[in-house]
Amino acid sequence: MTDYTAVAGAVSDTSGLRHLGNPFAEQRALASGSALAPLGDRRVLTVSGEDRLSWLDSLSSQALTHLPPATPTELLILDPQGRVEHAAAVLDDGATTWLLVDAPDAEPLLAWLQRMRFRLRVVVADRSDLAVVGGTAAALERVSAVAETGVPVIWRDPWPQVAPGGHAYAQPLEHPGADRDWAEAVVEQAELERLIQSSAPGALAGLDAVEALRIAAWRPRIAADADERVLPHELDWLRTAVHLSKGCYRGQETVAKVHNLGHPPRRVVALQLDGSDSILPERGDAVRAGDTVIGAITSAAWHYEEGPIALALVKRTAPVDADLVVDTAQGPVSAAQQVVVPADAGATASVPRLPRLGRRTSAG
Structure with missing residues (x-):
């Protein structure tokens, strides 16, 4: 675990550096590109071997067989019912596919990939000897990223752009993540220590700031926003992580049925919270419309411009114009x-209307 005791004002926990005493200033610095964030809550896995991309393609929601080097994307591993089990940011350097994973999901995903190798020419490895640093793409130019083939392992978040084969459910006039500039670099531990020790005041930011910017951009994250039954449709994750016309993979049938013929049973909403009592909900806190519980908080944060904000998963049929209440401790x-995600998301297939059996047209 990285030691932050020498950094003035640093507050850390088992996941990493939380903040340095002023999360609002850290958010501004991150958004402007003047600060970097050590991402202690991210882990690195690698897949090497000749079959790596076609193998990952066959297992995941993303089309990867012909992924060009240095092209950022992301994948989901689904269960047979189409529910999200694992997620990873993806970058290939021409010889190795790098997977950046939320820390709680790293070991389960690694174990699952190891079981799925069979006789294919792939090698899956845990690279916990490496670290991840986040910030704007320009800010990460100051970082010496791992570059084993000459391609720096810097993943630029594609959110909220709609990737090839993807589909967007959220249709605001201006998506709050439209100007999002976020990237993550894989670095040696020595480089992380150098960045921490050499950073001027205000040049580092904590995970609290990273989360606030993510939530404001409606960007889903498996460690925060997914439960054991979440479908990618419910989080608008078809945008960047699902290729709707690629070949067969586990869970594809459900993905196609919900998207083409049905509706996701839940939908993610963004919440602007009343901050007058300085109360921030926690994950799992119930969301009510009147006396009826319609869902639960998945993520919440204090944002430097918007105040207290949150994401919540609610029933598809929950009224879109209702005043809501969050029950906190x-x-x-x-x-x-x-x-x-709108209540009518899905059902995109055009089903032709057939004439009634036995209907006759007049010949005049």
């Missing part, structure tokens, strides 16, 4: 919802 908090 400190008491109820009023919330205004902004629709991310």
